[in-house]
Amino acid sequence: MGSLVLTVGTGSTWSMRASLVLALSGLAWQEQVFDLEDAKAVARLKRVSPTGLVPWLDDGELRIHDSLAIAEYLHELCPGRHFYPENRTERALARSLCAELHSGFGQIRSLLPFFLGAPTQGEPPVETLTELARLQTLWSQARGDFYFGEAGIIDAFYAVMAYRLASYGIALPGQAGAYQQALLAWPLWQETLVRARLQWPAKSRQPV
Numbered sequence: 001m002g003s004l005v006l007t008v009g010t011g012s013t014w015s016m017r018a019s020l021v022l023a024l025s026g027l028a029w030q031e032q033v034f035d036l037e038d039a040k041a042v043a044r045l046k047r048v049s050p051t052g053l054v055p056w057l058d059d060g061e062l063r064i065h066d067s068l069a070i071a072e073y074l075h076e077l078c079p080g081r082h083f084y085p086e087n088r089t090e091r092a093l094a095r096s097l098c099a100e101l102h103s104g105f106g107q108i109r110s111l112l113p114f115f116l117g118a119p120t121q122g123e124p125p126v127e128t129l130t131e132l133a134r135l136q137t138l139w140s141q142a143r144g145d146f147y148f149g150e151a152g153i154i155d156a157f158y159a160v161m162a163y164r165l166a167s168y169g170i171a172l173p174g175q176a177g178a179y180q181q182a183l184l185a186w187p188l189w190q191e192t193l194v195r196a197r198l199q200w201p202a203k204s205r206q207p208v
């Protein structure tokens, strides 16, 4: 393993998920930040990123792009850390739920944009209700503070969603809500939030 450098973008939820999985790994890493609101920085990003996007992870000479691939790579680097459940059936479910978060929830993503400022209140847009109901169903099945009992990639991926909803005053009820609150209180998530705020101070107050 070489030295790990994660390249992230300001206000990038994809980056935050990768950063949180790195925090979970217990490995030492550094972060390089692109200001996604700065045209010159974005132009440079387009030149140096394999996809024109953040995040990517450099491990010495190896470059891994896409937050899910980064999470999978860290899972392989740290076999003793149980990033996914040991049970094969549960592992398949965990991977399905991570993939669902990775490629889904498009209405929530576009109509409830991520921001780092003080929470707002209001009714969620009607277009997001189906996806919120899906989260309600998924999160109701969490075993406790962490989805499968031990902190893993699934919790890292859904923590950002838990925060996004809370930013709009959306606290899911019942067991799902208990899981949402547990993710928000998770110290590794709190640390990730502090890092993201330091990297993105100018726009941290308003929804974008």
Ligand SMILES: N[C@@H](CCC(=O)N[C@@H](CS)C(=O)NCC(=O)O)C(=O)O
Pocket: 009, 011, 012, 013, 014, 015, 036, 042, 052, 053, 054, 055, 065, 066, 067, 068
């Ligand atoms: N599927 C990719 C998505 C990456 C992505 O969309 N990154 C956005 C930031 S949230 C980005 O780099 N945007 C910069 C741009 O579009 O210029 C992943 O999981 O890493």
